[in-house]
Amino acid sequence: MIRVLILVAYSFGMMITGFKICLRATNGYTGNMTTIMMSSIPSAYSDLPVLNDSPDYNYVVSTASRGIGLEFAKQLLFRTCGHVICFSRCAEVPALKELENKFGSRMSIVPIDLESQGSIDNAISQVGAICDQRKVEWIKGSGKVDVLFNVAALLGDQSESAPGPERSVLDVERWWLEKSMQVNLISHIMVTKGLSPYLKRPRDVQMGKVVNLSARVGSIGDNGLGGWLSYRCTKSALNQFTKTVSLELKRANCIAISIHPGTTDTDLSKPFQKNVKPAKLFSTEFSVSQMLDVVFNQIEKDDGGKFYAYDGSEIEY
Numbered sequence: 010m011i012r013v014l015i016l017v018a019y020s021f022g023m024m025i026t027g028f029k030i031c032l033r034a035t036n037g038y039t040g041n042m043t044t045i046m047m048s049s050i051p052s053a054y055s056d057l058p059v060l061n062d063s064p065d066y067n068y069v070v071s072t073a074s075r076g077i078g079l080e081f082a083k084q085l086l087f088r089t090c091g092h093v094i095c096f097s098r099c100a101e102v103p104a105l106k107e108l109e110n111k112f113g114s115r116m117s118i119v120p121i122d123l124e125s126q127g128s129i130d131n132a133i134s135q136v137g138a139i140c141d142q143r144k145v146e147w148i149k150g151s152g153k154v155d156v157l158f159n160v161a162a163l164l165g166d167q168s169e170s171a172p173g174p175e176r177s178v179l180d181v182e183r184w185w186l187e188k189s190m191q192v193n194l195i196s197h198i199m200v201t202k203g204l205s206p207y208l209k210r211p212r213d214v215q216m217g218k219v220v221n222l223s224a225r226v227g228s229i230g231d232n233g234l235g236g237w238l239s240y241r242c243t244k245s246a247l248n249q250f251t252k253t254v255s256l257e258l259k260r261a262n263c264i265a266i267s268i269h270p271g272t273t274d275t276d277l278s279k280p281f282q283k284n285v286k287p288a289k290l291f292s293t294e295f296s297v298s299q300m301l302d303v304v305f306n307q308i309e310k311d312d313g314g315k316f317y318a319y320d321g322s323e324i325e326y
């Protein structure tokens with residue numbers, strides 16, 4: 010009974026803190042938001058500045074079940090006042106449930122299998138319903154998505170069930186190449202297509218943004234080593250998508266960029282971390298905070314179509 014009372018009191022405290030933050034933000038508070046948010050930020054984020062204090066913003070993270078995507082979801086919840094829509098293949102991921110318990114109505118978990126077009130269509134409809142409900146006055150018709158993060162990818166661990174990344178063209182398995190294309194490229198094109206009516210907006214309001222998680226190995230100009238054929242090809246093609254769609258979306262006040270997170274300590278990089286110097290292996294907290302700084306504080310209207318590294322430097326295509 011006492012434990013239940015403590016839990017209720019704690020949750021109530023968190024709700025009041027969150028409510029105060031967003032209330033001050035909505036009322037045009039211009040003071041030091043970092044200080045205000047300190048009490049509700051876990052120590053890992055206490056030194057990081059607030060990214061956006063508007064409660065009207067909608068963010069979509071595709072996908073947020075683990076690794077870099079999960080960290081995007083966390084930092085967007087802790088460092089903005091907007092609504093965060095987390096795509097996840099499994100709806101019952103403990104880390105996402107924990108965030109949902111903490112942030113309640115500021116977050117939605119939407120199930121998606123990126124290899125199924127039916128599942129993508131279903132997820133898009135759910136995002137539409139959420140954003141239409143949170144519609145702001147200045148936008149005509151449907152609601153809006155302010156930033157879409159296309160994150161998910163497969164690299165493989167050179168096992169039989171995940172034979173990437175290949176050392177030689179002779180190692181390429183057709184099914185793995187096709188699967189990598191499905192997850193790393195086609196799904197992001199189809200999610201962006203589905204959400205494009207929500208990303209487009211009039212010229213005189215805040216810009217919409219599409220952030221495609223690429224990788225330095227996707228750069229054709231920078232490729233001096235070869236290997237990793239399936240993964241490289243999907244990332245190069247994703248970069249072409251960034252460039253192409255950004256030219257179209259620019260006319261509707263939305264930009265698209267590709268970004269490389271740096272070698273980051275996740276399940277994806279784990280099998281290949283042996284030769285990475287400790288200083289070159291980033292935590293998800295670090296690489297995501299760097300990328301969010303680029304997305305929120307660096308890129309402007311004319312930067313659409315560019316390929317960035319986590320530190321804001323440009324990478325050649």
Ligand SMILES: NC(=O)c1ccc[n+]([C@@H]2O[C@H](COP(=O)([O-])OP(=O)(O)OC[C@H]3O[C@@H](n4cnc5c(N)ncnc54)[C@H](OP(=O)(O)O)[C@@H]3O)[C@@H](O)[C@H]2O)c1
Nearest residue numbers: 074076077098122123160161162222224272273275277278
């Ligand atoms: N980590 C690095 O060093 C590094 C370096 C350069 C670029 N990147 C890029 O950064 C991005 C994030 O990588 P990461 O390291 O965070 O990878 P990760 O930890 O391996 O996470 C991969 C994510 O993709 C999701 N996913 C895979 N197939 C899916 C499907 N069919 N349907 C729905 N979700 C699916 C996974 O969901 P489940 O949990 O359901 O499997 C998971 O959320 C990727 O684009 C990667 O290429 C990473």
